[in-house]
Amino acid sequence: MQKKQFKEVVVEVKHVSKHYKIFGREDTVKALNDIHLANDAELQPVRRGEFVMLRGPSGGGKTSLLNLLGTIDRATEGVIELFSSPITPESSDEYLAKLRLEKIGFVFQTFNLLATMSAYENVELPMIILGKLKPEQRKKRAIELLTLVGLQDRLDHLPSELSGGEQQRVTIARALANEPEILLLDEPTGDLDTKNTVEVMDLLLDLNLKLKTTCIMVTHNPDIECYADRILYLADGVFEKQAINIEQTRLDYDKYIEYLNAQTHGTH
Structure with a gap:
């Protein structure tokens, strides 16, 4: 595998904190505390083409951080820069909605597909909302994306007629519809069995x-x-450490199943 070159910074996080007020309680919950991913820091910003994982215990701040990066939520303190543009309290909802539509793709653990729409219609929808492509261009792109995720024979199926793994593939195709620059994924394999986890x-x-x-x-x-x-480990709202893989590798399904079976049976 060719060594990846990372140059252009796409996500920078500068001393970001996120605190929540809980109804009926005096104290605030600190979900994130002074998170810093920047050129001047030990933990570097996210660069174009990088595959970064956020790991750590439940309640450690992983999803809070992802929601801030996706502009679904706003930081209490600090600045997030996406594509060299700062997201500030002054950033309008219209601006953020446009940013999400054009540059950010989302994939969640629950597939969030529209139940009454076919796989094809689910993938086409973001393109209709963006309004840049003509109907025939949208059709071509939706079919290309569903082919890319291996569902070219499932275009007209409703989500209820698809397996969990297939639904997640439709979700990924939909997330790619408007050619986003960043894909944000929250536990995308959380509801999948081992085979579908490896495939996704x-x-x-x-x-x-x-x-x-x-x-x-x-x-x-x-x-x-x-x-x-690169893997960033979050706990109690702060980065504890990071690990860097020299190269990205795939799980071998058969060997992985053997390993999992050995774990469950207590043998090594």
Whole structure:
């Protein structure tokens, strides 16, 4: 595998904190405390084409950070810069909505597909909302994306007619509809069995390498860390450490199943 070159910074996080007020309680919950990913720091910013995983215990701040990066939520303190533009309290909802539509793709643990729409219609929808492509261009792109994720024979199926793994593939195709520069993934394999976990991770690695899409992914699963360029560990709202993979590798499904079986039976 060719060594990846990371140059252009796409996400910088400058001394960001996120605190929540809980109704009926005096104290605030500190979800993130002085998170810093920047050129002047030990932990570097996220660069174009990088595959970064966020790991750590539940309640450590992983999803809070992902929501800030996706502009779904706003920081209490500090600045997030996406594509060299700062997101500030003054950033308008319209500006943020446009940013999400044009530059950020989201994939969640629950597939969030529209139940009454076919796979094809779910993938086409973000393109309709963006309004840049003509109907025939949208159709071509939706079919190309569903082919890319291996669902060319499932275009007209409703989500209820698809397996969990297939639904997650539709979600990934939909997230790619408007050619986002960043893909944000929150536990994308959390509801999948082992086979689909490996297949979805293989697919994400292919997209990262072929399309150069920057991926930032929250996961609880340590076994899939091999797919990332870099893993950042969050606990109690701060970065504890990072690990860097010299190269991204795939899980071999058969060997992985053997390993999992050995774990459950207590043998090594």
